[in-house]
Amino acid sequence: MTFLTRSATGYSTWRLIADQLRSEIVDGSFAPETKMPTEGELADRFGVHRNTIRQSIAVLVEEGLVARRQGSGTFVVPHTLLVHRIGLRTRLSNSARQPDATSNRPIASEIVANPPQEVASRLRLEGRPALQIETVADVNGTTIARSTAWFDVALTPDLDVHLRQTRSVTKALRAVGIDDYVRTWSAVSARIANRVEAEDMNLPSGSIVLVVRSVNSLLDGTPLQYTSTRFRADRVELDIDFSDLAGH
Amino acid sequence: MTFLTRSATGYSTWRLIADQLRSEIVDGSFAPETKMPTEGELADRFGVHRNTIRQSIAVLVEEGLVARRQGSGTFVVPHTLLVHRIGLRTRLSNSARQPDATSNRPIASEIVANPPQEVASRLRLEGRPALQIETVADVNGTTIARSTAWFDVALTPDLDVHLRQTRSVTKALRAVGIDDYVRTWSAVSARIANRVEAEDMNLPSGSIVLVVRSVNSLLDGTPLQYTSTRFRADRVELDIDFSDLAGH
DNA sequence: AATAGACGTCTAGATAAGTAGACAAATCAG
DNA sequence: CTGATTTGTCTACTTATCTAGACGTCTATT
Known part of the structure; x- marks a missing residue:
């Protein structure tokens, strides 16, 4: 060769x-x-x-x-290529192949006065602060994703308090009265992992990450959550689910 | 630093x-x-x-x-990040930002007796040969994607003849009586471009490509086309369109 | 138990990558 | 026009990477 x-x-x-x-x-x-x-x-x-x-x-x-x-x-070594499904009501924890022991761990949260411009515009913050939550996702003991979420504090009062109590974003949302939401926008890109991501996911530097930026909205269309998730590209592929559309 | x-x-x-x-x-x-x-x-x-x-x-x-x-x-130098939309009826030529002069050029086609296993199973070929079509996509004179498509020859008789005449996959499909189809499955991954891809897209080796594998099906659900498209990740991001679902 | 084949470790030398600095050529502000 | 700034080019030197080969250790097969 x-x-x-x-x-x-x-x-x-x-x-x-x-x-x-x-x-x-x-x-x-x-x-x-x-x-x-x-x-x-x-x-x-x-x-x-x-x-x-x-x-x-x-x-x-x-x-x-x-x-x-x-x-x-x-x-x-036996390994699994994880398939992560992107669909209407998917969460980070939904992986296509079972059984996988998936866990999402919030590792930090903080109210930031000036989130990045894209976050502010996608969440229509108009100057309001946002709650920023950092999480890592593990599957079978291996960290496969690193996620950063932003919430409009006006829509989710005391979300950070509930987050510290429940240690789960989904449960904390439920505690503030938010049960259902849908994904209204997603964009996928790929790039070299930065140093923090490489460290958090225990990747060699130079590794590739799949970056999924998405917005989840309430059922009336109000944007609720902006998320940027970085998946390690060597172990994860994204499965885009069109099955909800089959009924048309 | x-x-x-x-x-x-x-x-x-x-x-x-x-x-x-x-x-x-x-x-x-x-x-x-x-x-x-x-x-x-x-x-x-x-x-x-x-x-x-x-x-x-x-x-x-x-x-x-x-x-x-x-x-x-x-x-x-002024540059554009292209946004490629993945949705229900999207084709490779649909780019989100206008005006972009996009062209898809078929560069080779060939009937292959034994396509890769994933192609055969997704198209339910069961031993039948497939027509393999290679295309490149240019936007404003820059090659941004390299695509390989497979069709079940039983469903698309003489597609290759029409392809040579029309020099367009969409037109050739229309010529064999196929006007409408929907995307039923997509998977997105990322990796380092191989040598052929790097050459075809004029990329430095070591560049990252976003790989979209997808199946388009006829309206009755019969799988028609398996496609693997490699986008250069430095210029393209994928926009996943959920707007068709908004009416629910 | 003997042996071939495979990974483990080491030292020395050749080649490539990066550093260092000097000077030339083009541009721009005053 | 003058001088400061910035990119363009070159040579010598240092450091890291890769090659080369020897020899050790472990494993599986006969």
């Missing part, structure tokens, strides 16, 4: 190879539980020294995708 | 800095038409030599994001 040189890409050789191997693992070319090619074979395939291959594999070990067994080989 | 070292990330320093600067341009921290900080200032900010900054900026020049003017400075 002709391979790109680091000089052209700005990637070190070991990272280029690690990225290539990861994609082959994720797309199933190397099936879970099976043995990877030996380091020597991979060195031949990519035309590099075995030491470079070892550095690449070290990345995948760090990420938990493969395990090395001395004397035996390198094996693909 | 404390910055990540290349040793930890596998990125060369100039690429780390280029990525950072690009994200600040794309998110508006450096507004279009304005002057960037001088190379010396950037060198101070990132704690590197000016030569390294120059290499980073060369990447952005290559990508068309900034322009250098000797003696004057480096300036942010």
Whole structure:
């Protein structure tokens, strides 16, 4: 295989190879539980020294995708590609495949006087402050998403108090009398994770995150909540649900 | 600013800095038409030599994001973040912001006996061959997406003949009697562009693509078309349209 | 138990990336 | 026009990455 040189890409050789191997693992070319090619074979395939291959594999070990067994080989660790459904009444906790032990943990909340411009306009704040809530989502013990939500304090009085008591955004919303809401807007983009995100999700720097920005509104159309969720792209794909529309 | 070292990330320093600067341009921290900080200032900010900054900026020049003017400075070139809407009856050509001169060019088509497993199952091919069509999408002269579509040849006889005549997938479908269809499934993921994609979209290698896989079906629910579209993530975000649901 | 094959570790040398600084060329303000 | 500022180019040097190969340790098979 002709391979790109680091000089052209700005990637070190070991990272280029690690990225290539990861994609082959994720797309199933190397099936879970099976043995990877030996380091020597991979060195031949990519035309590099075995030491470079070892550095690449070290990345995948760090990420938990493969395990090395001395004397035996390198094996693909069973992994799940999580499918996160975006639909009308979905919450962050709804994952398509069951059973997954998903938990959402609020890690901080704070009333901010001047939220970012996009938040203010999407929530029609017009100068009012917003309650900002940071959460992380874990599935089976692995952190897969990092979320920031903003609420109009005028619509959700004492939401932060209830949040501290219940330690759950959904329960806190119920406590302030909000039971039902629908997603009215979503935008999806992708970028390199920043340092905080990489740290919170235990990702190697340079990892890709899928960014979902969305607005949930009350049934009368009043915007209630603006959320920006960053999913780790190596483990999550977004499933856009059109089934609610099938009845038309 | 404390910055990540290349040793930890596998990125060369100039690429780390280029990525950072690009994200600040794309998110508006450096507004279009304005002057960037001088190379010396950037060198101070990132704690590197000016030569390294120059290499980073060369990447952005290559990508068309900034322009250098000797003696004057480096300036942010006006650019657009394209918003691509995913909804019930959207096609690749529908972009949210107008006016954009969008064109879809079929670049190759071929009948393949054994399409990938996911294609076969989503289209319920059960062993039948599929017509595979490769297209690129340009907006204002810039290629922003690379798409691969598969059709069940049993449902679309002579589609390839009409495609060669009309040079348009939509027109070719109309010619075989298919006027209306709806999107029944979509999944969104993100990854590093492979070499072919990077070449077709004129991207630096290592760029991120948003991958949208989707199935369009006839109104009776028969799956018609499986499509995988790779958008360049630096210029495109996906807008998920729930407005069809507002009437409920 | 012997052995081949695989991962683990180390040292030395070659190549590429980044630093350092000097000077040229273009631009702009006064 | 003058001078300060900014990008353009070059050479020498330092540091990090990659190659090369030897040798050790562990595992599975015969």
